[in-house]
Amino acid sequence: xxxxxxxxxxxxxxxxxxxxxxxxxxxxxxxxxxxxxxxxxxxxxxxxxxxxxxxxxxxxxxxxxxxxxxxxxxxxxxxxxxxxxxxxxxxxxxxxxxxxxxxxxxxxxxxxxxxxxxxxxxxxxxxxxxxxxxxxxxxxxxxxxxxxxxxxxxxxxxxxxxxxxxxxxxxxxxxxxxxxxxxxxxxxxxxxxxxxxxxxxxxxxxxxxxxxxxxxxxxxxxxxxxxxxxxxxxxxxxxxxxxxxxxxxxxxxxxxxxxxxxxxxxxxxxxxxxxxxxxxxxxxxxxxxxxxxxxxxxxxxxxxxxxxxxxxxxxxxxxxxxxxxxxxxxxxxxxxxxxxxxxxxxxxxxxxxxxxxxxxxxxxxxxxxxxxxxxxxxxxxxxxxxxxxxxxxxxxxxxxxxxxxxxxxxxxxxxxxxxxxxxxxxxxxxxxxxxxxxxxxxxxxxxxxxxxxxxxxxxxxxxxxxxxxxxxxxxxxxxxxxxxxxxxxxxxxxxxxxxxxxxxxxxxxxxxxxxxxxxxxxxxxxxxxxxxxxxxxxxxxxxxxxxxxxxxxxxxxxxxxxxxxxxxxxxxxxxxxxxxxxxxxxxxxxxxxxxxxxxxxxxxxxxxxxxxxxxxxxxxxxxxxxxxxxxxxxxxxxxxxxxxxxxxxxxxxxxxxxxxxxxxxxxxxxxxxxxxxxxxxxxxxxxxxxxxxxxxxxxxxxxxxxxxxxxxxxxxxxxxxxxxxxxxxx
Numbered sequence: 055x056x057x058x059x060x061x062x063x064x065x066x067x068x069x070x071x072x073x074x075x076x077x078x079x080x081x082x083x084x085x086x087x088x089x090x091x092x093x094x095x096x097x098x099x100x101x102x103x104x105x106x107x108x109x110x111x112x113x114x115x116x117x118x119x120x121x122x123x124x125x126x127x128x129x130x131x132x133x134x135x136x137x138x139x140x141x142x143x144x145x146x147x148x149x150x151x152x153x154x155x156x157x158x159x160x161x162x163x164x165x166x167x168x169x170x171x172x173x174x175x176x177x178x179x180x181x182x183x184x185x186x187x188x189x190x191x192x193x194x195x196x197x198x199x200x201x202x203x204x205x206x207x208x209x210x211x212x213x214x215x216x217x218x219x220x221x222x223x224x225x226x227x228x229x230x231x232x233x234x235x236x237x238x239x240x241x242x243x244x245x246x247x248x249x250x251x252x253x254x255x256x257x258x259x260x261x262x263x264x265x266x267x268x269x270x271x272x273x274x275x276x277x278x279x280x281x282x283x284x285x286x287x288x289x290x291x292x293x294x295x296x297x298x299x300x301x302x303x304x305x306x307x308x309x310x311x312x313x314x315x316x317x318x319x320x321x322x323x324x325x326x327x328x329x330x331x332x333x334x335x336x337x338x339x340x341x342x343x344x345x346x347x348x349x350x351x352x353x354x355x356x357x358x359x360x361x362x363x364x365x366x367x368x369x370x371x372x373x374x375x376x377x378x379x380x381x382x383x384x385x386x387x388x389x390x391x392x393x394x395x396x397x398x399x400x401x402x403x404x405x406x407x408x409x410x411x412x413x414x415x416x417x418x419x420x421x422x423x424x425x426x427x428x429x430x431x432x433x434x435x436x437x438x439x440x441x442x443x444x445x446x447x448x449x450x451x452x453x454x455x456x457x458x459x460x461x462x463x464x465x466x467x468x469x470x471x472x473x474x475x476x477x478x479x480x481x482x483x484x485x486x487x488x489x490x491x492x493x494x495x496x497x498x499x500x501x502x503x504x505x506x507x508x509x510x511x512x513x514x515x516x517x518x519x520x521x522x523x524x525x526x527x528x529x530x531x532x533x534x535x536x537x538x539x540x541x542x543x544x545x546x547x548x549x550x551x552x553x554x555x556x557x558x559x560x561x562x563x564x565x566x567x568x569x570x571x572x573x574x575x576x577x578x579x580x581x582x583x584x585x586x587x588x589x590x591x592x593x594x595x596x597x598x599x600x601x602x603x604x605x606x607x608x609x610x611x612x613x614x615x616x617x618x619x620x621x622x623x624x625x626x627x628x629x630x631x632x633x634x635x636x637x638x639x640x641x642x643x644x645x646x647x648x649x650x651x652x653x654x655x656x657x658x659x660x661x662x663x664x665x666x667x668x669x670x671x672x673x674x675x676x677x678x679x680x681x682x683x684x685x686x687x688x689x690x691x692x693x694x695x696x697x698x699x700x701x702x703x704x705x706x707x708x709x710x711x712x713x714x715x716x717x718x719x720x721x722x723x724x725x726x727x728x729x730x731x732x733x734x735x736x737x738x739x740x741x742x743x744x745x746x747x748x749x750x751x752x753x754x755x756x757x758x759x760x761x762x763x764x765x766x767x768x769x770x771x772x773x774x775x776x777x778x779x780x781x782x783x784x
Contacts, residue, residue: 059204086247088212091278
């Protein structure tokens with residue numbers, strides 16, 4: 055199982071090259087408060103002074119430290135990132151038995167550990183500044199030594215409360231967020247460092263660890279500064295787990311003091327002194343504490359943890375490989391034959407556009423109507439319902455109809471309803487169908503514009519690689535639609551104009567309606583004649599006393615009534631009540647108190663005082679009637695005209711509802727479908743435009759390269775995991 059940690063280190067290196075954090079690899083994360091001794095513990099594990107030391111906050115960037123154990127007998131080791139061939143063998147000559155490497159310095163080898171410390175300080179200052187600033191950008195360091203065990207550790211900035219120097223006011227929140235980012239990885243082991251001279255119950259490291267690992271299955275506690283406890287106290291209860299129990303255990307260590315560091319006390323001497331201190335103070339716990347035991351424990355925990363995580367890790371890598379392969383395929387290959395590629399893209403777009411209209415597209419929209427289905431909805435739902443909602447007599451009052459009838463008669467009273475009035479009014483109503491018809495054309499035009507975007511987004515992903523080609527195609531199709539729009543509008547306008555040009559009163563449907571209406575009118579006339587009083591002969595119903603017809607002064611003719619309506623008002627309800635009887639017996643139907651035929655009213659229209667005294671009559675002074683009750687004949691004439699208008703309007707509306715969609719399909723939709731590809735080829739398939747149209751966006755090229763690099767890293771990681779034999783798992 056020992057080779058498992060180098061495998062994880064290899065995976066770490068693989069993914070570091072692409073700067074990706076998509077795989078959560080097993081690692082040990084060191085957490086603790088500021089100056090609790092985290093860096094000292096790491097240096098004890100390495101056996102060398104490699105980390106910046108001092109008071110206050112020293113670790114200001116995450117440090118990912120990989121310890122690689124090498125064979126002490128072989129001083130000429132192979133370094134995978136710095137391989138060079140010589141005489142058919144791979145090797146890298148290293149002066150000294152220990153060395154280090156940084157990811158950001160590529161192939162540079164550091165054999166002087168003072169230089170490693172200086173490089174960490176310089177790299178920290180480069181990103182975080184030189185006045186206590188903190189950054190979440192990590193530093194990657196790999197140490198090769200025969201004196202270390204295989205480990206992968208992460209040193210994080212210490213938990214602090216108050217900002218100092220250039221630190222922001224929310225420095226506590228930032229550092230905690232950084233720590234949680236690393237320890238929330240379920241594949242990480244949390245190394246919670248706490249100083250022995252503080253109360254264990256107030257340990258910030260254990261509190262943060264418990265937030266993300268409430269069961270404590272991946273938390274190991276380390277108690278530092280055992281030699282700095284107050285006289286008369288010891289850490290026995292803490293180390294035995296009686297104060298705060300930790301599942302993976304509590305290990306005590308003794309670090310070098312700042313004086314030891316200043317006096318250049320080596321780590322080996324410090325470990326010997328630590329062993330002597332534990333033998334003296336905690337003899338029964340010596341074999342379960344100390345730096346060496348901590349290193350072995352971490353190595354064992356990490357190996358078992360890797361063993362548990364490896365199957366899931368392998369599955370995750372395989373899934374990501376498939377996803378990135380699919381993503382890379384969607385980005386397409388670099389263009390070799392531009393002529394062929396351009397023609398292929400144009401043809402594919404034109405075909406997808408037509409398929410979307412016909413409803414046979416590969417990508418069917420499921421959230422809303424699109425393409426041909428939307429056009430069908432516009433024709434039969436939107437346009438159809440709009441026409442059906444148009445009232446045949448909308449905007450036409452009875453007074454308007456009556457006025458049109460009178461205007462059509464000229465100066466003479468009419469015996470029959472003039473046909474000109476019907477034609478005038480029905481044209482006015484038919485004209486109202488033009489606006490919804492033109493709106494139908496506009497809606498279909500908008501939908502065909504939307505189909506362009508639909509094809510670009512769903513059907514032809516390749517177009518996104520070439521933004522200039524995409525824009526050019528959109529421009530050509532838009533211009534084609536814009537060119538066909540006035541032609542279609544003109545045709546729809548002509549359809550309405552055709553209906554207005556000739557009012558066909560011999561239309562079969564209209565003739566049937568007229569015949570039925572005449573029958574109804576005749577039936578109504580018979581009913582009125584049947585309802586006359588029996589004392590009055592029906593054939594003499596219009597004659598006055600003595601069998602003489604009433605004189606013009608006694609019976610107002612229809613022409614006189616019209617003049618009365620146009621020029622003056624009636625006094626009271628005398629005249630209106632007279633004319634209400636129409637052509638019936640007016641004398642026999644007079645009400646009590648009304649004047650008879652021979653009794654002329656004193657003043658039918660009260661005249662101004664000047665006119666009564668013999669002055670000239672000014673017709674403009676005659677008062678205009680505000681409202682009056684129509685005579686029976688007027689009502690009958692208006693009703694006839696209204697019924698005729700409604701009947702003919704319904705015939706025309708049916709024609710328009712049928713012919714407008716056909717015109718739109720022929721002049722706009724089908725024409726664009728048939729001529730789209732030839733238009734695109736004619737406008738875009740030109741040698742001078744090839745290079746410009748097939749220029750990939752920088753964003754697309756960059757994404758393809760990133761996807762290719764990630765796929766390569768995932769494939770390499772898969773190979774690394776595949777090299778592990780089952781015997782290594784146990």
